[in-house]
Amino acid sequence: MFGSTKSASHPRWVVAAALGAVALLVLSGCGSTKASGSKEPATKSLKLISMVTTGAPFPASVLAGIQKQGKAEGVSINNMNTKFDTSEEATAVQNVIAQKVDGVILMANDGAAATTLVKQLHDAGIPVLAVHTQVGTGKFDEPDPNLVAFVTQSEFDAGKQAGQLAAAALPGGGDIGIVEGSGCCYEAVKDRTDGFKAGAEAAGANFTVVSKQPGKWTADDAQAACQNMVQANPGIKLFYAQSDDMAAGCASALKKAKSTAKVIGVGGSKLGVDDIKAGSIYGTVCYKPEDMGVLAAKTLIDTLRAGKTKADSTFITYTTPAITAGNVGDCTPQW
Known part of the structure; x- marks a missing residue:
């Protein structure tokens, strides 16, 4: 189940991609006949x-x-x-x-x-x-x-993976905070949020979103957002940050606040992967x-x-x- 007691932001976008191994789409090669709605195959250098x-x-x-x-x-x-x-x-x-x-x-x-x-x-x-x-x-x-x-x-599937990570990190459920991206591309941020909820619910997690704040895709803004959220809601047990940069900033805020809340990111960046190895971030979703x-x-x-x-x-x-x-x-x- 998912509950929500307050929402402190209006979600918009990213900026922020996992191909395990490149699964490249092989499209049809040049042919002698026209496909419907197509033009003659190109023969010149592109x-x-x-x-x-x-x-x-x-x-x-x-x-x-x-x-x-x-x-x-x-x-x-x-x-x-x-x-x-x-x-x-x-x-x-x-x-x-x-x-x-x-x-x-x-x-x-x-x-x-x-x-x-x-x-x-x-x-x-x-x-x-x-x-x-x-x-x-x-x-x-x-x-x-x-x-x-x-x-x-x-973005929905990435959010879903993050939600499943959250369920594994916090199987007992509880209060959570969300650090959202902002800027362009509202639909991408919305999909990351909706996917997260779907993934967590599918895994049987019982979370209540008690706070949302924009992190503007940067570590500094996310650090400020998480500091505000954990001060207002010290019972938060997990933060979902919609990028690895924001996850790193959030982790810094939690360390200063001596909070044991866990952090989930998105991106698979070097920063995010290094923080997972160091133990300051629980997990991320790997973009390439x-x-x-x-x-x-x-x-x-x-x-x-x-x-x-x-x-x-x-x-x-x-x-x-x-x-x-x-x-x-x-x-x-x-x-």
């Missing part, structure tokens, strides 16, 4: 652009995967660094349209704002694949119709952004080479396993 901010470890790892796969495919993929700035992104889109490239891999800075940009590219005849960040504000697993595909992790970048590049290249306008599957995810001290070796950090 000219692709990625739009990925490089100022943080996670997107930098996504970009590394994109470029790695481009090199393996013999396709040059130049990146436009949009610097976490929506105006930079809008300018980049106009430049891409002028260049008449064959396709774009977009890791949007703001999913809601990116809807217009994707439509502009689509109307200019340039196929767009979104990676990691949702375009639009609808259901996370229903990609914008102007996309070739959306390659990401299932570089492998996700590989999958994104392969999906777009295979789709274009097949002369199609849509990938065989438009919502493409991978497995995100739960990680604790007992299986921490299964998650080699990629960011």
